[in-house]
Amino acid sequence: MTTLYLASASPRRQALLKQIGLTFSIINTDIDETPYNNELPADYVQRLAIAKAKAAFTLLSDQQQQTACILAADTTVSINNKILGKPHSQQQAIAMLAELSNKTHKVFTAITLYYQNQFINQVITTEVTMRAISEEEAIAYWQTGEPNDKAGGYAIQGLAAMFIEKIQGDYYSVVGLPLFATTQLLKQVGIYPLNKE
Numbered sequence: 001m002t003t004l005y006l007a008s009a010s011p012r013r014q015a016l017l018k019q020i021g022l023t024f025s026i027i028n029t030d031i032d033e034t035p036y037n038n039e040l041p042a043d044y045v046q047r048l049a050i051a052k053a054k055a056a057f058t059l060l061s062d063q064q065q066q067t068a069c070i071l072a073a074d075t076t077v078s079i080n081n082k083i084l085g086k087p088h089s090q091q092q093a094i095a096m097l098a099e100l101s102n103k104t105h106k107v108f109t110a111i112t113l114y115y116q117n118q119f120i121n122q123v124i125t126t127e128v129t130m131r132a133i134s135e136e137e138a139i140a141y142w143q144t145g146e147p148n149d150k151a152g153g154y155a156i157q158g159l160a161a162m163f164i165e166k167i168q169g170d171y172y173s174v175v176g177l178p179l180f181a182t183t184q185l186l187k188q189v190g191i192y193p194l195n196k197e
């Protein structure tokens with residue numbers, strides 16, 4: 001019997017995985033999220049998702065490792081291949097929204113499954129178009145606290161919905177866990193929400 005673990009402290013990812021009716025345990029990992037020099041966003045999210053899965057695996061007992069399937073993910077926002085991480089100050093957050101304002105950017109989410117000594121990886125790209133955002137709005141938005149722990153300094157599932165004109169791709173991938181692709185990968189290892197016990 002396979003046990004599914006989600007290697008993520010993100011409450012969004014936990015809620016999304018619950019949404020598709022899966023039972024799982026959570027493993028919190030803490031890895032260095034600094035991008036390498038000139039690292040491309042797709043490579044970056046892929047590397048971090050693998051690192052999170054590996055870190056989670058080491059926290060399991062020998063016995064748990066035998067039957068574990070670990071799911072990890074990483075999301076980043078990127079414009080012209082520049083990686084926009086989580087803002088650590090109001091200044092950074094305002095600068096990020098200024099870069100995203102009135103443009104289309106990409107959100108990259110990597111998902112990784114580690115199962116039976118093998119990694120299965122996929123990177124999902126979504127295009128997000130934002131309307132023009134004034135500096136006053138960006139400041140007011142920062143003050144709500146919402147941008148704080150979000151890649152690119154915004155949350156599509158929150159107040160930032162009012163900035164988003166359209167998206168092309170998987171909404172859930174922007175929030176942090178592409179549910180369609182995740183389900184497809186999990187099926188490959190025999191985990192499917194509609195399977196009878």
Ligand SMILES: Cc1cn([C@H]2C[C@H](O)[C@@H](COP(=O)(O)OP(=O)(O)OP(=O)(O)O)O2)c(=O)[nH]c1=O
Nearest residue numbers: 008009010074075150151154155156174175176
């Ligand atoms: C763009 C965007 C990002 N985000 C979030 C998703 C991710 O949680 C976060 C990106 O950071 P991540 O490093 O991908 O994830 P995390 O640090 O929250 O959790 P963990 O590493 O433990 O899995 O930004 C939103 O919630 N909404 C959005 O619209």
